[in-house]
Amino acid sequence: MTDDKRLISSAQIEWTPEQVPKATHFDDIYYSVSDGLAESDYVFVQQNQLPERFAALRAGEVFTVAETGFGTGLNFLQTLRAWFECAPKSAELQFISFEKFPLSGEDLSKAHGAFAELGTLSQALCAVYPLRLPGWHEMSLFDGKVRLIVWFGDLLLGLPEFECSVDAWFLDGFAPSKNPDMWQPALYTQMARLSHVQTTFATFTAVGEVRRGLQKAGFAVEKMPGFGRKREMCRGQLSQERAFSSKAPWFASPDPIKPVKQRAVVIGAGLAGATVARQLAEQGWTVRVLEAGAQPGQQASGNLAGAIHPLVTADWNLRSQFYLRGFETTLKWLEPWLDNRQIVGELNGLMQLAVTDTLDKRLKDSLQRVGLPPEFAVWCDAEQASARIGQTTEFEGLFFPKGGWVRPSTVVDTCLAHENIELRLHETVTDLVKNDRAWSIVTNQTQHEAEVVVVATGALDEALNRQLGLPIRPVKGQVSHLPATAIQAPLHCTVTHRGYTVTGNLGEDAPYEGVTGATFEAPDTATELSEAAQSENREMVSEALPNWWNHEAGLHGKIGFRPTTPDHLPLIGAVPPPEWMAEAYLSQPHSQVPHRYPPQRYQTGLFVSNGHGARGLMSVFLGAEIIGRMVAGEMAVMPQHLYHAVHPSRFAIRAWRSGKKSY
Incomplete structure (x- = not known):
């Protein structure tokens, strides 16, 4: 086991005579010997009143559950059962879970073997179960109606990386006496930060230290009869919302776009532009792609083959973390297209x-x-x-x-082959102008209007990169x-x-x-x-x-x-107005505490996906999803610190915060 809290150790388990997995590190079983599924349902699903709350959801509404201790995934699977029984078909479930000692895929599947009723749900989970590597892993199940995010690593390092609104908490993990590192005041504080006044929680334990910690963080706590031979458990609800200030207001997320018309213009038809065009088209936007050349994908995106593999470093640094998220996202996009022979390539290692x-x-x-x-x-x-x-x-x-290669031009063509996408060739953008209702995109041929503009012009559009302050x-x-x-x-x-x-x-x-x-x-x-x-x-x-x-x-x-780019990471996300940023940050003393500065502002509807360098195949798909989530106002696709690491204005912010006048 490593002493670096960013890293993980795989679970060390043994099987009891009843074939229940037992964690040797904690000397405790993962679920009840008598009926683990019934225990999960009683403690977490019923005490959070999930069936009733699921049934009351409106069309398109998202319900978010957060769990401390993914373990064998039984709580997730039991939640899915309630979800499909009670929730409207158009609603979406978002399930966030944390696990410091992940099981292997084989042990996960074996643990589910005792519960024949899980059947298809277990198979769906095992099919997408993530690599046992540190950090954020995201999986989409059941045609995108269920989003599972699993954080492999220390819970107290993972929670601050999320910005979302949790509706129900499952406080699972092993007992406080066996796992004291988890049951800390910082856990309850983070729970309060991510909760609202209707947020509930449930936990199998009723020890006084846990109850008092939750109450101090603003939760009302109620004792309930425990499951089976356990005398008591706790449940409750947030009773007092508190304000929490950002530690990096200059990297705050943009507000969601609320357009009258869902029109988007993407400038550049290489991999970066084609993928974000496809993402927005899938979200229902009408997308016009403007390409200065005679064909899409003329620069590195036009190579006959590009390699696909993650970046491995000895200390699992920022770049390794980012490119693992990128690698997983790349595979999610490409594997179905390769299976259907829509693109040229091979993931044969x-x-x-x-x-x-x-x-x-x-x-x-x-x-x-x-x-x-x-x-x-x-x-x-x-x-x-x-x-x-x-x-x-x-x-x-x-x-x-899982590595391999792909022909980038076939990926570009497949991305652009969507009924909501129109490709315009021989159009060089000469200016971007924001008016009250939309953006005007001026080209050498005409003028376009759109509520969202994404600049993905690559290396050679020096004028546009300079206009947006991009150090390309x-x-x-x-x-x-x-x-x-x-x-x-x-x-x-x-x-x-x-x-x-x-x-x-x-x-x-x-x-x-x-x-x-x-x-x-x-x-x-x-x-x-x-x-x-x-x-x-x-x-x-x-x-x-x-x-x-x-x-x-x-x-x-x-x-x-x-x-x-200077730090070999791409530039992805919303673009701040340089004049406002200079006034709010760059001209101010750099050493004040963060809460004294206002949150970042952005040029509404203006985004960038650029600087992908030699590893574009491991970042453009993630970049497209980052921008798609920002446009929709949905929860991010990766930890906050990784978003900060690719923020379009990070170089100016870093120079200012370090006491330098400018980058």
């Missing part, structure tokens, strides 16, 4: 070869410190790596079973395209080294079987393919796979310009 001592150490440290589960990553020695790749390599590496730098990259005659044999999986290499069916229009690269050539902006870059690509792949590129292939490939 990815081998990350440790071609430097630094990378070798980082990957091994991550395996040890983070505890990467085998369903996420498997360490391979050189012989094992060679077998997985299908080519000899001298390097060890980390194999990602274009970085040139050349990939090499190889015919079958230039390579020894197709690889069994995607390989990353100092670059990346993909083989396979790249599409009917592609006379190549391999893609390898890519160079990093800032600040070069030349658009002609170069022999020097081709040679560099050959050197990179030959270092990792010395026998694979067997002779010269001619100068074939593609040049693209990646939009990069």
Whole structure:
């Protein structure tokens, strides 16, 4: 077990003679030996009056349950049973749960085996059960009517990351005497922050310390008869709402958009623009996509293949956390399209070869410190790596079973193929003007109006990036395209080294079987393919796979310009007005306590998704969902600190807060 509270340890369990899982760390069982499902129903579902409250929901209303201790998921499944029996079909359930010691998928399924009545519900949960990695994991079930968010890690670190309104609390976890780290005043304070006056709670315990903590936080507490042999339990309701100030008001979320007409304009038809257009179209918006070029996806989005894999660091830092959320979101979008052959690609695994001592150490440290589960990553020695790749390599590496590759242009085309989306080519945006009702988007051809504008222009629209204060730098990259005659044999999986290499069916229009690269050539902006870059690509792949590129292939490939940022994270979200931000923050003393500053303001309806760099396939889908949730005023798709990390104005805010005059 690690001493880093951000990280997790998998549950260590043993099975009782009755086949009930018991947590050895807490010396306690997960549910009642007599009838765990009945206990869950009595303590949490009935004492929170969920059947009656579900039945009273209006069309389209969202009900949110938060739980301390996901465990085997029985409380979630019992809540689903009540939901489908009582709630109107158009309502939505949002279930948030926290778990520091997650079970394996196999143990989760085994725990449900004693409850035949769970059937289909158990199968649905087990099918989407997340990777046992730290942080926020989000799953959509039953055609989006149920949203499950599980936080793997310390509860008291996870709760402050949420901004939502909870309707009912399940205080589960193990008993206070066995799990004192959870039953702390900070828990009750966070509960009060996320609650409203109709919010209820229920818990199996009635110990005085818990009752007094809840009462001090503003909850009315009532003792009730316990389940089975337990004499007492508690339930209650928030009786006194309190004001809570933000610790980062300059990163406050924007207000939801309430338009008379649901019209959106997305500027840029690369991956970033196409995905956000698709997201808004799915939410019912009429979307017009403006592209300056003759075709969509002309820069890096036009490459024949892009690798799909997460970012692993030894300390599971900010970038690892962000790109895990991105990786999971990418798979959620792409897997159905790949299954239906709507896009070109393959999720047949990815081998990350440790071609430097630094990378070798980082990957091994991550395996040890983070505890990467085998369903996420498997360490391979050189012989094992060679077998997985299908080519000899001298390097060890980390194999990602869910990794792979995709042809980005087919993703762009699929995203844009929606009845609510109109693509306009050869339209260069020259100005954005906000009027009382909407935005005017002026182009070289005409003028458009929309209530929402999303700027996703990539690296080369310097004027628009400058207008919005986006520190985007274009970085040139050349990939090499190889015919079958230039390579020894197709690889069994995607390989990353100092670059990346993909083989396979790249599409009917592609006379190549391999893609390898890519160079990093800032600040070069030349658009002609170069022999020097081709040679560099050959050197990179030959270092990792010395026998694979067997002779010269001619100068074939593609040049693209990646939009990069100083901290190598994208810029996603609503755009503040620079004049107001300068007056409210940048011209003020930087060292005052946060509550002395006003919450951030935004240019209503103006959003950005840019700066995705070389890892765009692991961030654009998440970026689209971030913006979609902001437009709708729904709960975020990731922790607050990750939203702060990609905020469009973060560089100016960081410079100000550090005492520098400007970024």
